[in-house]
Amino acid sequence: MDTIPGVLRAAAERFGDHPAYVTPARSLGFAALLAEVRATAAGYVAQGLQPGERVALWAPNSIDWAVAALAVTYAGGTLVPLNSRYTGHEAADIVDRSGATLVVVDDGxxxxxxxxxxxxxxALPRVRAIVEIADLEGLRASGEQVSRAEVEARAEAVRPDDVADILFTSGTTGRPKGAMSAHRQSVGVARTWGELGGVTADDRYLVVNPFFHAFGYKVGILTSLTTGATLHPLATFDLATTIDLIEGERITVLPGAPTIYQSLLAAPERAGRDLSSLRLAVTGAATVPVVLIERMREELGIDQVVTAFGMTEAVVVTMARADDPADLVARTCGRAIPGMETRIGDGGELLVRGEFVMLGYLDDPAATAAASDDDGWLHTGDVGELDAAGNLRITDRLKDMYICGGFNVYPAEVEQVLLRSDAIADAAVVGVPDERMGEVGRAFVVARSGAHLDPEALLAHAREHLANFKVPRSVVAVDALPRNLAGKVLKNELRNRS
Known part of the structure; x- marks a missing residue:
């Protein structure tokens, strides 16, 4: 059955004691994973979780994150992952808007x-309990009063079309929107990605991508369940630790943003280390230089280096294939994966349609209608081209979003925070090239009359309200922002100044 509880039980039966997760502190086999998930699900039921209710999970990558997440759907609930770098304001907004009744958090x-x-x-009006992820044992103890039969009945009752997860992504309005996916979609895209990458139970998969992101959760945690691959989760990216793990654990699969591979190639400590176990790298989220693909293959010895295009609303849309040449991998995001279609619409906008496009935005029919047309095409906001073979090349963005270190940043959200400063009358944020992060934010600001503009104070204000990847790296004071006759800021002109 294409439900997350279904594939978890199938993985436990098929792979048994084969390691599902390995960290320096402990390892967990697939059968033991199922046992921990069942017990944690019972804990959720003991806390009053009802089928269809939402559980917010605010923590970095760990074995406990995977257990806590899988237990949500096993108990019949819907998972709402939160970015581990969010401020309290950002996290609380999503907890409130999602109506989450439980919050699992890595306090500290x-x-x-x-x-x-x-x-x-x-005030978290809907939240019944906040559970610290470090005390999952306590949660499981509270679930001992819940019968095994009741927990299994919850898992059995989950249907493929039920909402499995709601992943929030910002929009051009600056307000996060919750993209809802059904179980069949989350499981299906994980299975398809694994098949295209040739992932098997022999693979050891280092997960640098955050579990709260579709890349880490759906093509990490869920792909492990469909393939039997062993996951090695990293809470935060650390170059020395990454090199040690690749060599010591003989890591074979390492997906991530281009920044990760650039860091590996530039690392002096890589000299003399054996990274030859690497066989699959999947990258995207930014323009990838041809020379990077070539160096990944030649210097890191990675056999299969491919690029892909996806978004929270569709997870994986296109992907290069194993035998594609380096220049095609670097120039394009590959072709539509099985179950998905692509075409170019008005103004060169990329449109996508297929099995893995979201069900819609949570409690936002207007935004859902604006994103998807009557024929089921999702309007991505990206401008692209398709070659004769269907390979996609992204050339621009209709939206102003830019990508910093693999994370989407929506300027409207950042601008709203900057404009809360008493010193600022007007603000516009654009992405500018950065060798390490791909792009970083640059804020063009107009000071209020009579106010003193202190760039460092403004950035400190931004850090209080925004995750670090959203905070601009520089501030440029201007007398006025360039605008067209309709009043829209001419961001291309600002980018050209950068």
Whole structure:
């Protein structure tokens, strides 16, 4: 059955004690994973979770993240992952708007006070309990009063068309929108990605991509269930740790943003290290230089280097294939994967349609209608070209979104935060090239009359309200922003100034 509980049970039966997760602290086989998920699901039921209710998960990559996430759907709930770098304000907004009744959180991650920050940002009116991920054992203990039969009945009752997860993505309005996916979609895209990558139970898969992101969750956690691959989760990207893990654990699969591979190639500590186990790298989220693809194959010895295009609303749309030449992999995002279609619409906009396009945006029929037309085509907001073989090349963005270190940043959201500063009368943010991060934000700001503009104070204000990847790296003071006759900021003109 194409449900997450279904593929988890099938994986436990098929792969048994084969390692599902390995970290320096512990490892967990597929059968043991199922047992922990069942017990955690019972804990959720004991906390009052009802079928269809939502659970927000705010934590970095770990074995416990996977257990906590899989247990949500096993108990019949819907998973709402939160970016581990979010501020309390950002996290609370999504908890409130999603109507989450439980929140699982890694309190103290990066030296912060997540629980206190949540409570300071909102009264959390729908939340029954906040569970610290470090105390999943306590949650499981509370679930001992729940019968095994009741938990299994919850898992059995889940249907392929039920909403499995809601992943929030910002839009051009700056307000995050929750993209809803059914179980059949989340499982299907994970299975398809694994098949195209040739992933098997022999693979050892280093997951640098965050679990809260579709790349880490759906083509990480869920692909492991459909293939039997062993996952090695990293809470934060650390170059030395990554090299140690590749060599020591004989890592074979390493997907990620181009930044990861550029860092590996530039690392002096790579000298003399054996990274020859790497066989598959899947990258995207930015323009990829041809020379990077060539160096990944030649210097890192990665047999299969491919690029892909996806988005929260569709996860994976296109993907290059194993035998594609380096220049095609670098120039394009590959061809539509099985079950998906692509075409170019008005103004060169990329349109996508198929099995893995979201069900719609949570509680936002207007945004859903604006994103998808009557024929089922999702309007991506990206401008692209398709060659004769159907390979996609992204040439521009209709939306102003840029990508910093593999994460989407929507300027409207950043601008709204900047405009809350008493010193700012007007603001516009654009992405500018950065050798390491791909793109970083540059804020063009107009000071209020009589106000003193302190760029460092403005950036400090932004850090209080935004995750670090959204915070601009530089501030440029201008007398006025360039606008057209309709009042729209001419961002191309600002980019040309950069």
């Amino acid at each position: 991650f990066l030296g912060r006070t997540q629980v206190a920050d949540l409570r300071a940002a909102s």
